[in-house]
Amino acid sequence: MEERITLQVARYRPEQESKPTFEEYEVPLREEWAVLDGLNYVKDRLDGTLSYRWSCRMGICGSCGMTVNGEPVLTCAAFLSDFAPGPVRVEPLRNFPVIRDLVIEMTDFVHKLGRVKPWIVADDEAPPEGAHGEYLQTPEELEEYHQYSMCINCMLCYSACPVYGLDQSFVGPAAIALAQRYNMDSRDAGNALRMAELSGHDGVWGCTFVGECTSACPKGVDPAGAIQRYKVTAATEAAKSLLLPRAAEK
């Protein structure tokens, strides 16, 4: 007999019910199966009505974040055998409204990414000077922001962040890390443009260094570090504009 494990899966069918319930499914427990493989087994063999997001199944597209036994994880990278003998409780990511079953509503998050202006703001006084027309950027300069460019937008950090949980207007870890990814890029001159968003009411000061975003991040981005570093920048700029109002305007 093949070993099996029980999945307790949160179901929410908005046409039928006003709040989520749990349904249990038994799936094979195989060494190489991720929680996502278990869900796919349910979908293909047991219950076609289960809805969830997934795509690359190699931890890079960021689709399949869910809450498994209380922790925010990528289900393609969390293995059933690590939860044996079970049961494994699969719920949608926390801190987001639920559309259906394991699918959360993420327009707020995507909107926030845009709000921090995540693109290169060119410095007209420093055009590209490489032989092929590229901006020169040494490996050390690349290293400055590289970590922050590794975010896959999986939203596990928002799910782990109590500040975002209590107040959805907080810009949040991934968006701040994304802003820092551009602020610290040697090709960018958009620091001032992003400041209003980052140091404003919904910006970095909402964070009190809980650190759960960094522990939840599956890609080692360290949003908590990004936020603390930006606090120093924001404080310095605020002090500058207080002491030298005209210099800061320039």
Added chain:
Amino acid sequence: MSTSTDPGFQARLYRPPVPRFWWARRRSYLLFILRELSSLFVAWFVAYLLVLAYAVGQSESAYQRFLDWSANPFMIALNAVALGFAVLHAVTFFQAAPQATVVRLRGRRVPPTLLAGPIFAAWVVVSGFLIWLVVLA
């Protein structure tokens, strides 16, 4: 152009309520809530300090009354709790500081955890000096 209107289903989002004891889920959440709470006690210390300064400025007897007032068990308990929160605040700050500062050694960033050591050591030394100054000297 008009085609048949299809309203579909107006997605009714489920917004999970925040459980009353959500902060008990994790140590870090508990610390977060305690830190939020700590602002009250930090504010208390500020007020306390102002009262102290005022008393010192008045007269020696006023200062003595302040000391007597401070010596009652309730005040000692309150200040002990406030001290606890202030320490929590300080520890958080000293943990965050290395994350926020980038120190480079031979072109490589020194890991924040390594930076934390000296900061805490400096804190202990300064505190030790103050204790010596105020209590022992």
Added chain:
Amino acid sequence: MTVQHDVIIVGGGGAGLRAAIAVAETDPSLSVAVVSKVYPMRSHTVSAEGGAAGAIAADDSLDEHAYDTISGSDWLADQDAVEAFVREAPEELLRLEHWGCPWSREPDGTVAVRPFGGMRKERTWFAADKTGFHMLHTLFQTSLKFPPVTRYDEWFVSKLLVDEGRVAGVVAIELMSGRIETLLGRSVILATGGAGRVFPFTTNAAIKTGDGMALAYRAGVPLKDLEFVQYHPTGLPFTGILITEAARAEGGWLLNKDGYRYLQDYDLGQPTEQPVLRSMELGPRDRVSQAFVGEVEKGRAADSPYGPVTYLDLRHLGAKVIDTKLPFVRELCRKYEKIDPVTDLIPIRPVVHYSMGGVHTDIDGATPLPGLYAAGEVACVSINGANRLGSNSLPELLVFGARAGVAAARHAAQTEPLAGPAVEAQAADEHRRLAQDLLGRRDGTERLADIREQLQHTMEGSAGIYRDGSSLAKAAGALRELQERAGSATIDDPSRTFNTELTSALELSAMLDVAECVVHSALRREESRGAHQRTDFPARNDDKFLAHSVATRDPDGVPHVSYLPVTITRWPPGERIYGR
């Protein structure tokens, strides 16, 4: 409700986003819709690892890149398209650099290039081994600064609307609400990626179900060269996760179960300590994957629970090279194989990776249907011919995404929108089909997943690395039968809200159309060329088959295959020589 845009782009991956930016830059007054069944950063471009080719090195030239691409394609690529491609690839990669793509660098700050399979010079730009990830996120983030670009995230396009011989728009479902909407547009660009999911063992993400190919095919647009399916030589067993060719470019070896570098037995050169360009492990993907089958037949592959495997050996590279150049490879091996490439051999087997064929387009991404364009893996221009070289697909989606965007913008500026009664009737039909026929189908007898699995096994059994006439003919019959059965499979889920069973049914139907075209095109091509190897016709036959196959849909739904000439400009067909 009906929405009107000037240009509608179906698909929000690399090609779609590049096209959207091109439209917005060409004519900021045009409104652009990017309609994608997933949020753009989930698109499969994100999984590309190794790099993007563009000749910039001092010792390199556009002609050499063109020659490598053309010989790699087994002379089936259109040489005018290849010339445009190699010329514009470096410009496009540079544009990405200006938009912030974190390309890996030389110590002096210039862009670094690495070797790649089938390329005779080092010309592959890379962002460690997450090149596609960084390109996609750079494109997505950059696209946010263009206000004319409206995104329809998680909208599934189910039909192209066509009237008066030109494209008029699309019908799509908003997944969150189940709302069915008609989007009218003067130009439509398909950028939906490939169809790797028609095979059971693939590097491709779940979303790569050939949707765009099927949309075009049903609208009467031919699918070109679909029989050419690329197997990547190094996939992880069970998952099919890709281990990038860059692992071999950095010096990795392929070993059989005896620890022998077996590629030397397959006319790919002699083993050397350091990698040699266009030789051994840096041979083209078709030949390296075919060598694996040879090893299995000789009994020199190792057994694994998921079939025979050979090994990729990176141990001699050391932890430092692996961590700086191939960190994702190490991460993937640890996570999904529980091994560490620094100390262990990586078990690998060839895995379906890329569709060389696709929607027939010209050099500007235009299909024969006026107003309809295609770019990226969904399209077949063709620069890839019978075998794509590694690191050509990322620059391809940039070059032809941009070209299609510019061409679609010009077309939109010159045409009036179509909104006649015929379009209205088509849209109404499609609304009815989705809302009533599909969502109401609870009386079926079969599960969608069962039919999908049978489709995949039919394809693996007939249209794999080696093929023959009789199994292809049998597969053609089996696929016909699966088409019938899919039409009456059960859809248990009646909900309008994020109904992924409905999308599975639509995807399955697309996969079946594409699979039929693959099999029919493969059956008709009685020769062996590039990735299409017929055991009953083992030689290349330029007299009869130096031609693109084009599959069009017969009235009864069966593909009809005919041929178009290949454009030869400066490189007459010759022998493909590697390693000597």
